[in-house]
Amino acid sequence: MSAIVDDPVVHDVVIVGAGLAGSVLAAKFAEAGVGDVVVLEAGNQAYFDWSAGIGPGEGADSPFTDRRDGLLETFFANPVKEDNSAFPDLSYAPSPMLDSDTDYFVQPPAGQRFDSTYMRMVGGTMYHWLGIAIRLLPNDLRMRSEYGVGVDWPIGYDELEPWYGLAEQELGVSGDAACDAEAWRSTPYPMPPIPHSYLDQQLIAATQSDRYDGPPVTVSPPPVARNSIPYGGRPACAGSNNCTPLCPIQAKYDATIHLKRALGQPDLQGRRVARPVDLRLGALLVKVAVDPDSPREVEHLEYLDVGNGMQRRRIRARSYVLAMHAVESAKVLLASGGVANSSDQVGRNLMDHPCQLTYARTEPVHPWRGPLVTGTINDFRDGPTRTDQAAIRTEFQNTGWSWATGSPGTTIGNAITDELKAGRLGRSMARRIADDLSREVTIDSLLDQLPDPQNRVVLDPQRRDPIGLARPKLLYTIDSYTHRGGDFAFGLCRSILSAMGADPEQIFAAGTYMGAGHLLGTHRMGADPTTSVTDSFGRCHDHHNLRLVGCGSFPTIGTANPSLTVVALALRTAEQMIGELTRRTEVAS
């Protein structure tokens, strides 16, 4: 390997990762214009026009035009339609896949597997998120104090609330304030809610009928970062039913919106940011180096320059931010000799929202239309039972049995097999398939999961990725607290499906909990440096100039999809860092 090349400039901030948290931070720094900011990103291709519009006045007609055409082509051509099927899998920085332990994650061959993935590309995993942008509840942040389980966050809901409001503006969230449960708000949603699907309407009617024997429930539209009306120059949702893996028309927010802003895209009034950031693609972080003479300080980062023969480069800054998602940030810290790990919490407390799936055929509900989820039940997100069992948030899938069984492929396959056996072909088979598909209902319940230090990311030095870096090994189990929540969820969903006309003998639970795609808690924040990695702003207890942001910061996870909270926390961190940069500039001048 060739010698390390030094970047001669000491930058103000280096952000690693151009996904959600990194892009939001970059955009806020660029808007403030207070520093020289570099963003390192492992992905080597941006799916938007980038070179056209950076300089003042250049490419003014169509700068930063979205170019997801290539991603759509990949999706259409890929015979496997799953979370990552539209996206590049980098030869030098593979993304984890769901279906094989020969891929990136190292997991035990048997037992409970960690079932969520992420993407290593420009814009990050936000391309394939569902779009649910829901707040944590006040009690989610004080689980130890309120219910005697888990830990408390170092900040409370009242402090986080204004940042939630800003985050909703930044992403563009459609929602109904009347359905917010205990998460009080000081600002309205930017957009009205997405209407309920026909399936939701049938489900609502069923839960209000005499046929329903479960606990009282209220079905409401979940808040989503998906346009219900044109917003931010992007169109309203057209109901493509393809939010995951890719919204074909960008009605759903993704991180490239903030990344383009950080790079200089004018806003809708034509205003450019004060100082665009320097985005370096194909920059794969391999080491966080602490100053040996001043261990409280990170001295530099080392990264591989993929476009230049994997040249190893060294970059220095006054502040560093790792925003690489929970597994990658922990992996690099561990690979760097245990940076930021005096608490021994780096990589630990890995969490997801295990999803309990219940499915059946009911009276016709005509799924496969609209966004993937347009109805949710919030009634069991909080309450005294949380001392003993996981809270749940229940959602209704407008995608038939696709998540539970792989329909429509499996449904069509079964129909062909059965009809051929019965000697029926043609219209009979077509009617059977149409009828089966129109009746498929899947209800999923996101389960709370408590932090467990034994659920963790470690390095497996025996298993190396294509460029020789140790692959992340995931140790993960789901405890009885979560299982009890899952049992309750199945009973609830069983009652709902029965009321919708399902044969009670034909209501099924998926054989295992599915992953929600939420990778959480590997560098949790906290007030106590002996039990947490960072403070509430993401600043490491061990290193004053290193911040860790994103899902890894969560001490507990409640039942809220994490992205809105990630953005709220990132905005709060950005304000703190911009204040520091401003003060530093004033002192210097």
Place this chain on the structure above:
Amino acid sequence: MNQSQSQPKPQPQSPAPITTRSELLDALTMACELEHGLSLQYLFAAFSLRSDPDDGLTRNQLIRVRTWASSIFFVAAQEMFHLAQASNLLLAIGGAPHLARPNFPQPPGIYPTDLGWELTGFSAATIDRFIAYESATASTGPSTAGDRRLPHETIGEMYEAIADAFERLDIPDGVLFVGAPDDQILGSQVDFPMLIEVTNRTNAVEACRLVIAEGEGSRADTADCHEGVFRTIRRELDEFDPSVDPARPVADNPLARSHGDVGPSGPDAIVNPIADPITRAVQEVSNATYDVLVLALLRYFAGGRHDPAAPTVKAVTLQLMTTVIRPLGELLTRLPMGEGYDGLTAGPSFEMSPDVELLPHPHAARTLMAEQLAVAARDAAQIADEPVLSSRDASVLVVVADNLARFAAMLETA
């Protein structure tokens, strides 16, 4: 072309303000008519877009064209929302819901804008007309048309005058808002969560401002209003492969029959009677369904939602739009106009019969509507058997016939 951007806003003489309840009712009635007609013009253009994989477009072209269609459908839906909002304003001051309108085409000048009022397929010219409808800037300068029914130059200006009237009308609040609050249409019941219940001057003005903002964009980001949506489509159309027409070759104003209230049309607005008998028959099924849709909406808007059968009527109304009007609309843009039209196809003409009026008795109304849907179902099923139809088009009619029969049964038993 950025028509309204490139022209300075003309300075028309301020029209006389609205000073009486009667004038306000007149303006709101006109607003209902206008929103209704705009919505149908947008639907016609969206239906004309090529939407299927076998329409000869590349996959990425198809995605682009479908995105245009969905954006236009969205704006059309918001015009329906504006119609509901204008209806609430009408109901609040004691007016009746107004869903009648003259058939297409109509002469320029019948409404604010002085623009053509006609059904035309998706094209640069059509999108330019839509931009002009939604623009805050008058497209033709001060009107020379003497027959315009309201003096305002733009739709926004008309709503400003209505808002101004609500603020200033010299009638005590309790007398002005004489409509029953219970008769207001609720947004939660019609999938329009932003719909404002109008009970006083404040929320009446708020309702007008909302309609203006959604149309011409008083919000800071003008890209997100209707005008902005159409400008985006226009810009993207300029970048589209010029050798490919994203729309089917639909005729303008393809009518199944003649109407006494049509025209006199402008120089470019031509009435095209459908020559092909099968296409004409499909158009009649579409028109009959549209008539029932309007009858049902009238019942609902006029307090019919207090009827125990209202949930069924509402469900039928909404499902007619998506499971009959839309597939028939798309089908009609594939069917030939017939002899003398040189390959042109039709499109949904939304012809309104003169007997579409508020049916006062709930049971009688349901009986009439069910009967009309049953006849339409029978007709659709018969047309589906025509051997000249492709199997694909025939299957659309079979599904439509099934749906119409199901809705007829729902109304009969409600």
